Amino acid sequence: MGEAKDRLKVLFLCTGNSCRSQMAEGWARALKGGVIEAYSAGTETHGLNPDAVAVMAEAGVDISGHRSKHLDELKGICFDYVVTVCGQANEHCPIFAGKTKTIHVGFDDPPRLAKSAKTREEALNCYRRVRDELRRFVEGLPMRLSQ
Numbered sequence: 001m002g003e004a005k006d007r008l009k010v011l012f013l014c015t016g017n018s019c020r021s022q023m024a025e026g027w028a029r030a031l032k033g034g035v036i037e038a039y040s041a042g043t044e045t046h047g048l049n050p051d052a053v054a055v056m057a058e059a060g061v062d063i064s065g066h067r068s069k070h071l072d073e074l075k076g077i078c079f080d081y082v083v084t085v086c087g088q089a090n091e092h093c094p095i096f097a098g099k100t101k102t103i104h105v106g107f108d109d110p111p112r113l114a115k116s117a118k119t120r121e122e123a124l125n126c127y128r129r130v131r132d133e134l135r136r137f138v139e140g141l142p143m144r145l146s147q
Contacts, residue, residue, distance in 0.1 A: 007037040008142050009079045014086040016046025017068045020107050021085055023131050026056050026063040027138040035142055039079070041071040043088070049111065055127040059135070081145050085134075103145065107133055 012024035021040035028038035045068040056063045071094070082102045086109065096102065110127040117123035137144065 007035055008081065008145070009037045009077060010039070010141070010145070011074065011077075011079045011082045012038065012040040013042065013071065013082055013084050014040075015042055015088045016044050017042030017070070018046040019049040019052040019110055019127075020130065020134065022048060022063055022066050022068075023052055023056055023134050024083070024085055024138060025066065026061045027135050028141065030061045031135070031138055032141050039074060039077070040066070041069045041074050043071060045070050051114070051124060051127050052110065052131075055124060055131045058128075059131060083145075101145070105137060105144075107137075 010028060012021040012028070014021040017040055021042065025038045025040035028036050032038070047068050048063075048066055053064050078098055079096060079100045082096055082100060084102065084104045085107050087104075087106055107130050108126075110130045113126035113130070114123035117126060
């Protein structure tokens with residue numbers, strides 16, 4: 001594990017900090033903990049989505065101890081990057097002082113996708129697809145951040 005001062009501080013931001021940003025934080029901690037100090041927050045708080053927890057657990061990443069956090073709780077942390085993972089967070093993303101770079105990488109909203117599912121398994125497949133897309137994105141970090 002890299003020294004904390006050597007790791008990039010990356011915040012994954014979405015609207016409710018319930019699903020996409022939580023999964024991104026979980027992947028970053030699991031896959032890139034040596035080079036990234038990962039955080040997640042929302043422009044609002046909607047609580048941790050249990051289906052996001054379930055599909056991450058299937059992939060071997062435990063995010064059950066996470067909680068939905070408002071961006072204001074992380075004031076005072078100087079992030080290197082803020083990654084908005086939904087359009088609404090991108091539109092309402094505050095300006096960060098200093099060297100912080102903000103990038104937008106949009107991912108579909110699993111709960112919205114799952115609304116039209118006819119079975120529980122079909123609903124979970126919506127979460128799994130976004131989980132796997134987030135994993136592929138995080139696997140490319142930190143290189144993807146500077147492109």
